[in-house]
Amino acid sequence: MKKTRSVIVLLLVLTLLISIFANVQILAAKKVYKIGAAVYGLKxxxxxxxxxxLERHPAVKNGTVKITVFDGKYDASVQQSQFETMVTQGFDAILFVPIDIQAGAAAVEAAYQARIPVIGSNTRVNSDHLTSYIGSDDVKAGEIEAEAVLSKIGHKGNVVIIEGPIGQSAQIERRKGNLNVIRKYPAVKVLEMKTANWSRAEALSLMENWLNAYPGKINGVIGQNDEMALGAIQAMKQAGIDPKTIPTAGIDGVTDALLGIKSGELASCTLQDATGQSQGALDLALRALIGSSYKPQADCWKDMVWGKTMQKVYNVPWVPVTKDNADKLLSQRKVDTSR
Structure with a gap:
């Protein structure tokens, strides 16, 4: 009788242990990763x-990841403070789009000391403690847009360059690409090169000043992003100048730029894959947290090598925008840009 009771007790204990183990596995499977996205600005x-x-990544939609987006308001000190908040609140990982290539290193260091992986995306930061980076080759983009403008003006004449925020990696590298091409053509002169901070409104004002300072002398405009190129075009229109007579180029592939390519007002636009850069960054963050068993879910990996080990840098290909593919790209643009 005692033996039977002992067997029953043993079975009950085993059943309880199995139940506990199963519940632990379920809880582990349902772990929600808290990941922050610190971006330089959302204007x-x-x-x-x-x-x-990023918010449409499968891991976010199925609840595996809870994303919190932090608006850096184009200020490195704001981004530093946001990193400190994420460290204090125990975020599992951080996606970082820095406003300043140098100042952003202190933010990465704070996360590194807290053992929080940081994945860079879109713009670079000078830090050896970045877990990985995914973006696009901005030097190449600068070369593409400069060549497009110079070819339109016969590789001779005067151009102006509208730059991004001074000190951000995209501004530094796109300028390098712009000048790499311009140096090839001695008959091309850069009249001025100033920042408009990625802003359409600032670029409009800057271009108005240039049109007054150099009446009839500007043959081409190199805008280091689409917003600034579009601001320059708006200034031309307000001055009664047909934008088609002053070839203007931009980078990013925002909606109005795609429309500008269709109308012919924008001479060149190179689309930067925002989806590939953001969703690819989240895949890399999850790989850092989960390990080599994690399988990527973003579409960008269909054209890029995921590999057996995590690399320090991944380059998302650029997409040249033409009249032939503008409508297709516009049809894929399902986003509320009034946000």
Missing amino acids: AEYMRLWTTA
Whole structure:
């Protein structure tokens, strides 16, 4: 009788242990990763496209990841404070789009000391403690847009260059690409090169000043992003100048730029894959947290190598925008840019 009771007790204990183990597995499977996305600013469309795509990543939609987006308001000190908040609140990982290539290193260091992986995206930061980076080759983009403008003006004449925020990696690298091409053509002169901080409104004002300072002398405009190129075009229109007579180029592939390519007002636009950069960054963050068993879910990996080990840098290909593919790209643009 005692033996039977002992067997029953043993079976009950085993059943309880099995139940506990199963519940632990279920809880582990349902772990929700708290991941922050610290982006330099949300005024312009491109970063809104980036964040919207991030929020549509399968891991976010199925509840595996809870994303919190932090608006850096184009201020490195704001981004530093946001990193400190994420460290204090125990975020599992951080996606970082820095406003300043140098200042952003302190933010990465704070996360590194807290053992929080940081995945860079879109713009670079000078830090050896970045877990990985996914973006596009901005030097190449600068070369593409400069060549497009110079070819339109016969590789001779005067151009102006509208730059991004001074000190941000995209501004630094796109300028390098712009000048790489311009140096090839001695008959091309850069009249002026100033920042408009990725802003359409600032670029409009800057271009108005240039049109007054150099009446009839500006042959081409190189805008280091679409918003600034579009601001320059708006200034031309307000001055009674047909934009088609002053070839203007931009980078990013925002909605109005795609429309500008269709109308012919914008001479060149190179689309930067916001979805690939943001969703690819989240895949890399999950790989850092889960390990090599994690399988990527973003579409960008169909054209990029995921590999057996995590690399320090991943380059998302650029997409040249033409009249032939503009409508297709516009049809894929399902985002509320009024956000």
